[in-house]
């Protein structure tokens with residue numbers, strides 16, 4: 449059900465990592481609320497499926513096949529939004545993830561750098577490219593997808609946790625710097641969500657129980673549940689909120 453305050457009609461959102469998982473759910477929900485969406489990711493076939501589904505339901509979507517770490521990625525994503533829809537009102541920095549677990553002591557620095565590049569540096573560059581358009585929007589919004597790994601120690605994932613924690617700090621700083629331009633910047637902080645990223649934790653019952661035993665609600669979150677949080681942050685429903693983190697984690701981070 450839509451309420452007036454979460455209506456996104458007439459707004460344009462760039463959603464990175466929109467080919468699957470959390471980003472796909474966010475893009476589909478935003479489109480269902482009336483937004484035009486620019487879908488960024490590397491997999492053209494998956495992006496095509498998402499865009500076709502949105503178009504079938506009467507929404508506006510364009511796909512940009514892009515690696516967010518590529519130098520020309522910010523320019524291509526923003527140009528697609530401006531060319532197709534005339535501007536950018538909402539930027540959801542969702543593309544990210546972690547491809548390895550290892551102690552920091554023996555971590556290859558190249559792995560550290562790649563993780564920071566994907567989960568932090570690429571976002572900084574896209575924000576810088578999109579900011580003039582978000583200022584022009586008059587109600588610009590940035591949603592940065594962080595992680596509960598940002599909130600506490602993440603053994604074997606220091607690289608990922610550090611990047612996601614930096615994103616929370618960046619969110620706070622940028623919120624203060626841009627509030628005068630009418631821009632709101634918030635972080636969305638998911639706990640354990642059932643997507644391809646966490647699929648390896650569901651292949652073995654013992655490993656899965658170990659994960660879920662630490663979650664008070666004893667289940668995985670769904671991408672659609674996270675998308676609801678993104679809609680709140682991107683819409684006028686959160687009009688007096690900036691520089692904050694919205695944690696959706698089944699109670700994980702509430703524990704001592």
Ligand SMILES: NC(=O)c1ccc[n+]([C@@H]2O[C@H](COP(=O)([O-])OP(=O)(O)OC[C@H]3O[C@@H](n4cnc5c(N)ncnc54)[C@H](OP(=O)(O)O)[C@@H]3O)[C@@H](O)[C@H]2O)c1
Pocket residue numbers: 464465466467468469470471472488489490491492494514515516517542543544545546566593594595596637638639640641642643644645646
């Ligand atoms: N799942 C969880 O438990 C969880 C928890 C906390 C935070 N998060 C965060 O939530 C975000 C989404 O994760 P998810 O669980 O939905 O993961 P996912 O299912 O693996 O989806 C990741 C998305 O990011 C895209 N992507 C990855 N690398 C990219 C690159 N270099 N350039 C462009 N797109 C790229 C992928 O598309 P292509 O492969 O097509 O490029 C895909 O659309 C990530 O930032 C992740 O860190 C997830």
